[in-house]
Amino acid sequence: MTCLSLLTRRGVSLVSLLLCASRLVGQESAGAFKNLQVLPRDVSRDRLNEVMLDNLLGLGLPRLQGEGCLFCHVGTMEQPRSQWDYASDAKPMKQKARVMMAMVQSINQDFLARLATRIDTGHRVSCHTCHAGRTDPRPLPTVIKAAYTAGGVDSAAARYRTLRSRYFGRDAYDFRIGALGAVAQELADGGSLDDAIALAALERDTYPDSSVAVRSWMRLTLERTLNRDGVDATLAGLDRIRPQLGADVVTPTLLDVLGWRVFRQDRRVEAMAIIRRNHAMFPEEYIPTESLAFMLDETGDRAGALRLLEQWLERNPDHQRARRLLLNLRGGFPGPHGTEPLPVVRDAGTG
DSSP, rough: OHHHHHHHHOOOOHHHHHHHHTTTOOOOOTTTSSSSSOOTTTHHHHHHHHHHHHHEEEEETOGGGGGGGGGGGGOTTTTTTTOOOOTTTOSSHHHHHHHHHHHHHIIIIIIIIGSSSSOOOOOOOOOOHHTTTTTSSHHHHHHHHHHHHHHHHHHHHHHHHHHHHHHHTTSSSSTTTHHHHHHHHHHHHHHOHHHHHHHHHHHHHHHHHHHHHHHHHHHHHHHHHHHHHHHHHHHHHHHHHHHHHOOTOOOHHHHHHHHHHHHTTTTTTHHHHHHEEEEHHHHHHHHOOOOOOOHHHHHOHHHHHHHHHHHHHOOOOTOOOHHHHHHHHHHTSSSOOEEEEEEEEOOOTTO
C-alpha cells in the first residue's frame, strides 16, 4: 500500500501527505536506510513512510513539518530536515518504539494467525489499538492515580482537567461517569478519605446532572461523617438532606455500599445500623432485604435472616432470587463467610 492510498483511506490531510512524501530526504532508494532493526533492510520508501505515519497517528503526534518524528528521532525544528539524524539511537524513546513495533509484528504474524476463527481476518493490531491517539497508553484512572502519587490531589485534579480538555470526545480516554470515581474509591480504601471526596466532588461538578456522580460523592461524604460523628449523627444528617438530594441519588445502593464497606472494616454494630436503616427506607426493594438477611446471618441471627426472606416471599412469591437464597440458607450456605449448618425451617404456606 502506498502512502497516498493509506492517506486516502484514512482521510488524512494534504499536510500529512506532504510529510509522508518527504520524510526521509536524501534516502531515495530501497536499501539506503541506515540502522533498521525491526523493519527489513530492503524496505521500500513508501512502506517505511507508511509505518512511520501509522506510528504518528497511533500516538497522536503532530504531523505538521514532521514535528512528531522528533519524538523518537534526533533533530530540531530549527534545522532543515535533511540534517536530522534518523539513524541515531540517542533517544531512549526510539529503543522503546522498536520493542513496541516488534511486539505488534509478533501479535499480528504469530498470534492472530493462529486463531482458527476470526470475525475479520484482515484486521490487524496497530499502535492505535492501545495508544488510541496518545503517547501514554495507560487508562485514565491509572494516569490520575499516578498524578496523585506524584503531587497530591491538586495535581490529580489538574491532570484530569487537562486531559479532559484535550481528549474529551475522542477515543483516547474513557471519560464516562465513574472513571474518576473509581480513583476516589481507591483513595478512600487507602485511608485518604478527604482526597477521595475532593476527586468525587470534581466528577460531581463535571457532571452535575448525573445522579451516579452525586451519589458517589455523597457516599464518601457519609463515610467521613460516620468516622467523625458516629452512625446516629450520620443517619440523622441523611434524613435532613434526603429531600434535597432526591430519589435519583438516595437509592437503595447508597447505604447498601456504605454498610458493607463498614462491615468489612469490622465495625459490625455500625454496619448493621446502616443496613437496617436502608431496609427501613426501602422495605419493598429486594437489595436492602437481601443485604439485611446476609448481615443478620453473618452476625449470628440466622433465624432472623430466614424470617426476613420468608416474609419477603409471602409478598413476592415469584421472586426466584429470594427463593434461591432462602434455600441456600436452609441448606447451610448462608453467605460468603458462613460455615455452620442451618436448621431446616418449613417454608411459609407449605405442609
